[in-house]
Structures are given as structure tokens and as C-alpha cells.
Amino acid sequence: MIFSDRGDTSDVTDSLIAERIGDVIDLTPGERAMLARLEQRTRAFRRGSVFLREKERHAELFIVKSGMMMSYVLLPDGSRQILRFIFPGEIGGLPSLLYARVAETVAAVTEAVIAPFERSLMSELVAGYPRLAGYFLAMSQMERLALTDRLAALGRTSAKARIAALLLELRDRMRVADKTVGDQFALTLTQEEIGDATGLTAVHVNRMLRQLEEDGLIARRSGHLALLDAAGLASVSNYTARFNDFDLAWLPVAR
């Protein structure tokens, strides 16, 4: 199971984010230790439960250990815009580095375990480990591009294209967290959630999923989704992968 909880919090020993960063740069023991401190404390959530609520004062940063989290805002008319899905090994809550109040609600999409930590730890990291600081600055750009890609999708593409792009993005991001994910995976989102992420209604999401199925691009059966023609999906949606081909050569040497 892709989204299964990796067990209770006590057996989460290693640093997931160190593992992720280690794919890109060779970490020093000091850096490893610093990163491990970010994940010392863990907290489990059931599907739907909220970690940070918009406008709350006290905010922590966090790293997702397992499962999938999301952030969203609620508008006065009750509608919701999902801003971001957050996968294992990714960091969340960065906006609280600038604002005292929570800007977007953070909740669990599936059963999930996260490791929350205080801003003061980020301060230590920035002061003591410049290369990691640079890495975080760079990685925040990945999230930024994910946002701009979706912005362009909402502003300028059709419903079908937006959904196709979201499905591809989900697959790619799951794959980063879990190399075994292929073109068939458990889609844990409801159609309403897909709509709230793409700016559509649940009803129209349903219609478009059926069309994608009729077009032979995807197949569905009870919660599982298969991307039958990933190239076709990419072509209808103008999708660009943003989760590889990093160029971090500029990073300062480790201190």
C-alpha cells in the first residue's frame, strides 16, 4: 500500500529528509545530525484531521514522514481551494518563517505521520549549516514552480487538462517519495478534493474522469487509478515534470 502508515511513531527512527537530500548531495555527519533533529518528535493524524488551522497564532514547521498532507484555504462563501499536497520527505509550514499567523490550513489527506519542529531549529540550521540553508531555499523553488504550473493550468487550460496535469503530478511526486510507484497507484483523493485542487466542481471532475477513461488515457477501479497513456495525458495537459534535473552546483561547500 502506497499510503499506509509506516507504523506507530516510536519506530520512526531515521531522518527521511536526510535520505531525500542525500539523493542530491553528500551530507556531512554534522548536517545529518542537524536534519535528524528536525524529525525527533512525531505526530500521527487520521484522514481529514487538521494540524494547522488558518489564522491560528502558534505555528510549527513540519516534515511529512508518511502519508499525504494538504494545505488549503476556505473562502467566505464556503468554497475551498486546495493549494498543495505534501508528500513524505517534504517540508511544510514554511510560510510561518514570515508570518505570525497560519496562512493556510494544513490537514491530513490520508493517515499520516509528520514531524513538527519549531522555527528556532530552522534558525540553528540556517546559522550553522549554510549548505542546508541553500538547499531549503532552492527546494522552496520547486514548490513555487508547482504553484505556478497550477496557476497557469487554472488560468489558461480546460477542465480536462487540469485534471490530467494533477494526476501526472501526483504520480510523479509519489514516485519521488516511493520509487516503487508506477503508472498504477491508489488515488486517495475524492473527486471533491480533485475539484478543490483544480478549481472545478466534483460533478464536473466526475464527467472529465469518465471522458479521460473513454479516451483511453486512464482506467479506474475502486480507488485505484492507472495512467494507461502517460504521454497522452502529458500532451493534453501540457505537463512538465519538476521533480528531477536539479542543478544545485551553486550551493556553498558544507561547513
Place this chain on the structure above:
Amino acid sequence: MIFSDRGDTSDVTDSLIAERIGDVIDLTPGERAMLARLEQRTRAFRRGSVFLREKERHAELFIVKSGMMMSYVLLPDGSRQILRFIFPGEIGGLPSLLYARVAETVAAVTEAVIAPFERSLMSELVAGYPRLAGYFLAMSQMERLALTDRLAALGRTSAKARIAALLLELRDRMRVADKTVGDQFALTLTQEEIGDATGLTAVHVNRMLRQLEEDGLIARRSGHLALLDAAGLASVSNYTARFNDFDLAWLPVAR
């Protein structure tokens, strides 16, 4: 004139970004010197000319010295999504900290002067000035929130609301760069540009501007725009200012 060029490049002596940061934290002489190095070289652009083009290989970061820049993507069908407007004292090109190729085209909206600099300078900054590194990490969150606000607007609000929100955002951001900007200012965007930023057609932008005018919320005359009822605009658009009330208490001490 709000957007006038401040002269030819030779008389741009001070560090604009140091000035901006100085509003929030007390800079050390070393930090000041580092920031000044970011703005040593300048380059002027005429309205519409392009600084970075999507997919190009060599990319620089830059700080806007005067005028207004924007970034956008072009879709295969020729439509454009404007992602961001960049004001004096703001930094652009951060995505090139992660990617070797330019992700979004950067062009001048008005006559503009920018100070381009290499990634290697950012490396020096991160390595030698942790507090500035933390500041840049925090400020990239402001841009992130501007993007998520617009994402929510495109996904979940009406054409009128999106335009109202954009007008308020432009006023607020101009005001950060130039304290004298009030509720009346030169709107240097064409209606097509407003549409490309809000995911609408120029025709519909025109209709909505007229409606806002009929509603008594704005007034227009030859390129100048007056926000007659900023509170009313904020209420129709669900706008939240993101350009003040920062909480940077977590930043490490200056080295």
C-alpha cells in the same frame, strides 16, 4: 511618475534591497556590503523587452531597481499566464537556484532597470551571512503567498473579484516600493495584461472594469486609476494584504 526610470544606470549607487531589508532588521556593515555587491551591475529595459526567456540555459538572479517587471509562461495554444509582477527592491529569478533552465520568461512591464547577478554571489551570501540567507528564505514565502492567493482567486472567485484583488495587490506592492503611492496611481498594465494575470480575456476585463466603475469602487482616466472605495474592493475580492506584519524574530543573529 511612479514608474519612471530613475535615470541612466550610472547614477544608481545605493543598494535598494538593503534599504528594503533595513526596514525590518538592522543590518551590519558586512551585510550591507554583501547586499551592495548584488546590485553592482545594472541593465535597463524598455517596455516589453525580455530579460530571461523560458528554456534558456544561462540564468541570472536579479533585483529590480526601478520600474516594474513581470514573469509569465506561454502555453502551446499561444495564450499567456502572467505569474508575477516584480517591483523595485524585490528579487527575481530564484527558480534558477534549482533548475538549469529558465522556467518563466521575465520581461519589463514598464521602462525598468534591474541589477542582475550570478548564482555564485548567492552562494557567498548564504555561506557568509546566515541572517540574510534566512531573510531570503522568509521573503520567498511572501511571493509564495501572493501566488497562493491568486491561485485561490482563479480557482474559486468571480472575474470581478479577481480584478479587484489584483488592483489592491498592485497598489499595496507599489506602496512598499514607494511610500508616496496612495489610492490613486498610474496603472501601467494593459487590459490584456490584467487578463493574462487573472485568467480572463481582455474583453471581459474591460466589462468588469466598467462594472467596478459603475459600482463606484474605482475611477479611471487615461492610464490613471483611483481606488475610490478600497474597503469595498477588499470585500468583493476577499483580499488580504501580505506585505506587512512580518514576524522575523526567529532569524539567527548576524555573523
Place this chain on the structure above:
DNA sequence: CGGTAAATTGACCTGGGTCAATAAATGTGG
């Protein structure tokens, strides 16, 4: 003063929303 970009306006069309009903899936307590 001609020439081009930008703004306006009207007529008409359509992608996606709304509303409502039904079916399927999932969960819960016992």
C-alpha cells in the same frame, strides 16, 4: 497626420456550474 496598439461595445455561443435524484462504497455498532 497617418499608423498601430489599446479600449469599447454588441451579438451570440459554450464550458462548466447548479440542482436534484440515484446508486455505490465505506464505515459502525452490535
Place this chain on the structure above:
DNA sequence: CCACATTTATTGACCCAGGTCAATTTACCG
């Protein structure tokens, strides 16, 4: 394992916000 309750998914009928197309008008520019 069952009966019921709650989500979630599906489908049809109909509507409207915003798009398209085309024609003027106005502003700007050398």
C-alpha cells in the same frame, strides 16, 4: 456477519459567467 447511516460517485436537465468574433472608437507615436 448484518442492517443502517454516511460519504462518495454518477447521471440528467437546465442555466449562466465568461469566451468568441467582429466592428468601431480612442489613445498614443514617430
